[in-house]
Amino acid sequence: MLRIAVQAKGRLYEETMELLSEADIKISAMKRSLLVQSPNFPVEILFLRDDDIPQSVATGVADLGIVGENEYMEKREDAVVVKRLGFSKCRLSLAMPKDIEYTGIGWFEGKKIATSYPVILSNYMKEHGVNAEIHEITGSVEIAPGIGLADAIFDIVSSGSTLVSNRLKEVEVIMKSEALLIANKNLNAEKKEILDELLFRIDAVKTAEDKKYVLMNAPKSALDSIIALLPGMKSPTVMPLAQEDWCSVHTVLDEKCFWEIIGKLKALGAQGILVLPIEKMIV
Known part of the structure; x- marks a missing residue:
């Protein structure tokens, strides 16, 4: 186990x-x-x-x-x-009061920086030849400049809303996580x-993330053009329909290109387009 x-x-x-x-x-x-x-x-x-x-x-x-x-x-x-x-996903960034002009990484020379990540920050500062005073704290790092504990912070940033609410601005992204x-x-x-x-x-x-299973009815006269549009896993599945001039086409599409491709398929005559979510995909 x-x-x-x-x-x-x-x-x-x-x-x-x-x-x-x-x-x-x-x-x-x-x-x-x-x-x-x-x-x-x-x-x-x-x-x-x-x-x-x-x-x-x-x-x-x-x-x-x-x-x-x-x-x-x-x-x-x-x-x-x-x-x-x-x-x-998030990032670890240096942030400072929004009303102070940022002049580059050298601004942090001699400054106090509050963080819960002293090892990452110390290594970064050494790489850039900056001698800053690092204060390791836990909890609400973003309040440190506002209460006079530090000049700046080094902390996790996701949306950035926490920085804004504490009148801070993100000035250097040190790493993505x-x-x-x-x-x-x-x-x-x-x-x-x-x-x-x-x-x-x-x-x-x-x-399977961001993938959609797409089924459509397609005129055989446009089948080659329709297949050429479809970036499926290998190639789309094509099956005959009762109506002789039509067939059913099944494929997998990436959601990021979904709407662009669907519009082109409709222009080529595809009808009855059905879109289904995919839970698992074995490749």
Whole structure:
């Protein structure tokens, strides 16, 4: 059985639980439950603080962990990245009071910067030859300039609304972050086999994201032109209809190009276009 360390609450927790659910791994996350076993897949979920996950995986307390890249880079624990999961995206940025002119990274020379990520920030400042005073704090980092604790902050930014509400502006993006699946370096053969099955399920879920299954009736006279428009997985499925001059065409479209292609299909005579969501896709 694999033990997976997962953030106990917050956005990363919610998106992790959604991913596991879509992979048909049932988890009953009861309140105050630290360790929960899945009834239908050989995994158990260990709920931890996000900053404890890298160490728990590196030391073997957990076999796998789903953690933000920001925490993985900050803790520098000896665990390996198995897969980038593509959700819980954010960035780590330097921000300062909005009414002060920013003149470049040299502005931070001699300044006090409040952050929960002193390792990442210290390395960045060394790379740029800037000698700043770094104050490590937890909690609401964004209020530090307003109460006179620091001149600037280095913190997670998603939408930027928190910065705006604290009269701060983002001036340097230091790194971008997303959820990572990390693993202990010493998994045995049995656990690696379970991990392979887990990755297979995750890949099926992630591949289906932003994809639509499209069915349409198409005139045979325009079939070659219609097929040329369709960027399907390999090639579209074409089946005859009762009406001799028409056929049914089935394909998969990426949502980002969906409306552009649908308009062109209609112009070529396609009718009865049906669009369906895709839950899983095996390639």
